[in-house]
Amino acid sequence: MWFVRFISSSIGKKIVMATTGLLLVLFLFTHAAGNATIFMSSEVFQDYANELHSHPLIVLVFSFSLLLIFLAHIVAGLYLFFENREESKSRYVVTTRVVENSFASRTMPYTGLFILLFLLVHIMGFTFSPEDVLISVTVKELLGNFFYSFFYIAAFIALFIHLSHGFWSMLQTFGVNHPRYNVFISRLTILIPLFFLLIFGGVALYFMTGLGANY
């Protein structure tokens, strides 16, 4: 079948990575917008959470779609990682990377796996938090812990690094590469990850530093 042939081709696998990557970035925007209410007050944040969970069907469909997208991104990514490692291990006695700033592209699988670890911790902490405690209280309790916040900030830095290659790479895979837009794209590739780092990292820092003590 053409679709199976497409998905199993080298370019098809990259398109899977890019498409799911784009959907995950879009999800992060909605998540960041929701989290930003924390900076207003605990009441605003609690209202937002209550409103969201007053539509259980939306939450259910959204969560399952997200799970599928995540699984596709992780499975395709790990598959590519192991397939490419077959090629690259013990190849040359001397290996020199000519491209400068190749740290992000070299570490994609590792930053990705670290984000996956964060995801598991995050879901355990918040999605499956005790039902009888308000989410606005859980946030303050969990992120008030120095080490918990520290881990969160480390994960957001990993996300920043991951996206600083991933966002550009996604557009390249979609075939978007034109001298007129390349400077704009390279700026977006820093600005979008920076935006996520500021919002998500800001929330963790807010509670970690005690600024959110009266939250």
Next chain:
Amino acid sequence: MSSIDLTLKIWRQPNSDSLGSLETYTLNGVNTDMSFLEMLDVLNENLTKEGKDPVAFDHDCREGICGMCGAVVNGVAHGPEKEVTLCQLHMRHFSTGDVLVIEPFRSRAYPIKKDLLVDRSALDRIIQSGGYVSVNTGGTPDGNSLPISSQQAELAMDAAACIGCGACVASCPNGAAMLFTSAKISQLALLPQGQVERKQRALAMVAQMDKEGFGNCTNAKECEAVCPKGISIRNIARLNREYVKAVLSEG
């Protein structure tokens, strides 16, 4: 005329089936006006006089246009200079005391024949699978009967500059042949003559590329950085578009 003294560590491997290793040679009084291959010629002359087996390496035109030569020098395909093949790299870019590790282009799809000589016929098979245009014989068409915009012709020419040396594969962390394949697809997809077989070409060449065992592109950009002809990864973006368009309608 200045000269330099070098220590060379060269990959020696008698044939495809045997295990290879690095051999160390000292080469003194290397004329800095020589090319890298001429330096290897001098080494081979010395080795022959000593009754030893000379280092096997591929070469042909020695003016940077045939795509036959190439080796990895200190981890960089075609050596440290930008946009030159190994034959056009001159010894003036090195200095006395330098240790040069010289290894063959490596990829799962490039079996080593001997020493620095590799079998790159996997690239030829990608071309055979679709990197051509079928032209029925007949009268010669009038010049300029097919209008092609200057910009389009330039882009096609940029892609056609690929000499098929295979340094892109050798430098790719994943051993992907995307830059080579994308250049060969672009040079035809950009011109009117290439339109008839455009989709079949993209499908066949990508299928052959995967079949040969080349790796998957992860946009590491190393290929573009070592390409002696400065082929841009913009061609890879074009290949991705060509392939998706082809697979959605004719795959």
